[in-house]
Amino acid sequence: xxxxxxxxxxxxxxxxxxxxxxxxxxxxESPDVExxxxxxxxxxxxxxxxxxxxxxxxxxxxxxYSNIQMxxxxxxxxxxxxxxxxxxxxxxxQITDIKKSGKSILLINNAIHPGEADGVEASMMLMRDLxxxxxxxxxxxxxxxxVIPFYNIGGALNRNKxxxxxxxxxxxxxxxxxxxxxxxxxxxxxxxxxxxxxFSRLFQHLDPDLFIDTHTSNGADYQYILSLLYSQKxxxxxxxxxxxxxxxxxxxxxxxxxxxxxMTPYVNMWGQHxxxxxxxxxxxxxxxxxxxxxxxxxxxxxxxxxxxxxMLKPYDQRVxxxxxxxxxxxxxxSENGKELIExxxxxxxxxxxxxxxxxxxxxxxTDHKDITFKGYEAEFIDSKVTGxxxxxxxxxxxxxxxxxxxxxFKTKQSVERPTAYIIPQGWHNIIELLEINQxxxxxxxxxxxxxVTAYHIQSYETSRSPYEGHYFHFNTEISKQEKNxxxxxxxxxxxxxxxxxxxxxxxxxxQAEDSFFKWNFFDTVLQQKEHYSSYVFEDxxxxxxxxxxxxxxxxxxxxxxxxxxxxxxxxxLNFLYKNSPHYEPAFxxxxxxxxx
Ligand SMILES: [Zn+2]
Numbered sequence: 001x002x003x004x005x006x007x008x009x010x011x012x013x014x015x016x017x018x019x020x021x022x023x024x025x026x027x028x029e030s031p032d033v034e035x036x037x038x039x040x041x042x043x044x045x046x047x048x049x050x051x052x053x054x055x056x057x058x059x060x061x062x063x064x065y066s067n068i069q070m071x072x073x074x075x076x077x078x079x080x081x082x083x084x085x086x087x088x089x090x091x092x093x094q095i096t097d098i099k100k101s102g103k104s105i106l107l108i109n110n111a112i113h114p115g116e117a118d119g120v121e122a123s124m125m126l127m128r129d130l131x132x133x134x135x136x137x138x139x140x141x142x143x144x145x146x147v148i149p150f151y152n153i154g155g156a157l158n159r160n161k162x163x164x165x166x167x168x169x170x171x172x173x174x175x176x177x178x179x180x181x182x183x184x185x186x187x188x189x190x191x192x193x194x195x196x197x198x199f200s201r202l203f204q205h206l207d208p209d210l211f212i213d214t215h216t217s218n219g220a221d222y223q224y225i226l227s228l229l230y231s232q233k234x235x236x237x238x239x240x241x242x243x244x245x246x247x248x249x250x251x252x253x254x255x256x257x258x259x260x261x262x263m264t265p266y267v268n269m270w271g272q273h274x275x276x277x278x279x280x281x282x283x284x285x286x287x288x289x290x291x292x293x294x295x296x297x298x299x300x301x302x303x304x305x306x307x308x309x310x311m312l313k314p315y316d317q318r319v320x321x322x323x324x325x326x327x328x329x330x331x332x333x334s335e336n337g338k339e340l341i342e343x344x345x346x347x348x349x350x351x352x353x354x355x356x357x358x359x360x361x362x363x364x365x366t367d368h369k370d371i372t373f374k375g376y377e378a379e380f381i382d383s384k385v386t387g388x389x390x391x392x393x394x395x396x397x398x399x400x401x402x403x404x405x406x407x408x409f410k411t412k413q414s415v416e417r418p419t420a421y422i423i424p425q426g427w428h429n430i431i432e433l434l435e436i437n438q439x440x441x442x443x444x445x446x447x448x449x450x451x452v453t454a455y456h457i458q459s460y461e462t463s464r465s466p467y468e469g470h471y472f473h474f475n476t477e478i479s480k481q482e483k484n485x486x487x488x489x490x491x492x493x494x495x496x497x498x499x500x501x502x503x504x505x506x507x508x509x510x511q512a513e514d515s516f517f518k519w520n521f522f523d524t525v526l527q528q529k530e531h532y533s534s535y536v537f538e539d540x541x542x543x544x545x546x547x548x549x550x551x552x553x554x555x556x557x558x559x560x561x562x563x564x565x566x567x568x569x570x571x572x573l574n575f576l577y578k579n580s581p582h583y584e585p586a587f588x589x590x591x592x593x594x595x596x
Contacts, residue, residue: 040121045316048117048170051156065131074198077179078154087145103142104337107208114156114174115164119214122323154179169315188296190519204438213293217308221393223374226321229266229306231298234409238347255328261321278378282404290514299503301347348499358411359512368404418594423492455590541576
């Protein structure tokens with residue numbers, strides 16, 4: 001049996017051996033290319049495969065070609081396992097062997113939003129053609145392609161004809177929410193779903209050199225079939241950022257132009273406001289926080305893309321444009337894979353000793369580049385529904401002009417890299433996520449005192465309506481205090497000398513854009529656990545004041561200066577309680593500590 005130890009070189013291997021094998025077999029049947037038509041091809045380019053049709057297609061492909069392997073890669077919320085299909089011309093499928101031989105890895109993720117099915121179909125055609133040796137002369141010896149056929153399996157099983165209200169085909173498709181109605185493209189950090197945990201394990205194991213997440217976009221109308229969202233250069237940082245901007249992106253944009261699929265940077269309408277509701281005067285790059293696939297990939301020095309085909313363009317053109325883009329990245333890797341791997345290595349090395357880390361960002365409105373944008377004139381006409389003015393893109397008035405594209409982000413807040421964080425072992429949910437993401441940790445062998453910086457949560461706000469299963473926190477203010485704390489044997493020491501430094505900092509610094517604090521992991525410290533009875537505490541407070549002249553003077557002054565305080569007995573007792581040793585130290589104490 002091949003490949004039953006796919007994960008064996010990771011510390012998680014033991015959990016996976018035994019569930020890996022789906023349909024691999026030792027002898028392959030002789031390939032019959034004609035029998036590998038996709039649903040897209042047999043339906044006159046109008047339909048997309050159901051989950052079962054897609055899996056059956058790859059099962060057959062795996063049986064027929066020894067350069068294809070389909071694997072099971074852990075659980076999803078749907079109850080079905082996540083699949084990964086790999087193509088390797090030399091039939092090398094062990095990741096350590098792939099890396100050792102200098103081959104690059106492309107990972108393609110499909111159906112994160114199953115209604116956006118273009119990539120599902122494009123990937124099937126791509127893998128079939130690669131398997132059959134039809135790759136238009138592109139040398140595939142050193143490129144390994146890995147495809148997740150359906151990431152959101154629960155959503156793919158939930159087929160309908162209506163939920164993509166503005167989309168021009170296919171006839172039927174899956175639903176955006178997963179089996180528990182999570183949007184998986186917000187779950188890469190908080191990992192509420194089994195899908196996200198399985199994905200992270202898979203991603204860390206493959207350590208892909210390029211990553212593509214396929215989508216279909218809502219938003220403004222323009223001439224392009226496909227827009228491309230890519231890793232934000234300033235967030236990617238290091239030597240990789242320059243390589244993306246100067247070599248990779250120009251190659252891909254040119255390839256698409258040469259193949260009749262000219263594309264534009266993702267037309268992000270989030271930054272647009274009322275007086276400029278269209279992209280026709282320019283637009284800003286999307287802030288891809290780590291909760292999103294490309295933002296997550298960037299934390300680990302993998303350049304990520306979201307292909308966003310335009311909802312109003314016919315389905316067949318969208319599938320074909322996505323297919324062309326997948327091929328553009330393969331050609332790039334074939335020609336430049338080794339160079340990209342080198343740049344990733346340099347980037348991984350650089351982050352180990354990088355001292356300042358941005359944790360929040362904002363668009364730099366003073367820096368832009370002019371790009372050619374092929375749009376449609378926007379007009380405001382009378383609405384036949386509301387009687388008010390409505391936005392209308394006039395397709396009879398196409399234009400091509402230079403517009404500003406704001407693609408630089410500047411640091412809003414940053415932190416210095418600590419020597420380490422210490423995580424008390426009780427926070428096993430945090431430890432689990434660090435382990436899944438292959439963060440190196442050590443456990444204290446004995447109880448040990450450390451001089452640490454402790455954060456006190458001074459204030460925060462919380463969203464009023466639920467977002468992805470959470471009421472997240474924002475505008476968090478903290479204060480810092482140097483403390484000596486004795487940690488217990490078994491607590492976790494997380495050194496910040498690793499390639500995963502950015503992931504560690506962006507999750508553990510409470511003010512970071514997608515921190516675990518923001519996503520409610522530490523809400524228990526935001527609630528006071530012990531209280532007091534006023535009539536008993538009166539006597540304690542009296543003693544406290546007589547033994548502590550400094551506190552007494554502050555207390556008296558406060559009463560003089562604040563009449564409301566002077567009138568409020570409860571507030572006064574509360575003040576003294578908070579300044580007494582009875583007040584609990586854990587309240588508002590961020591439970592992860594920095595060793596500077
Ligand atoms: Zn999408």
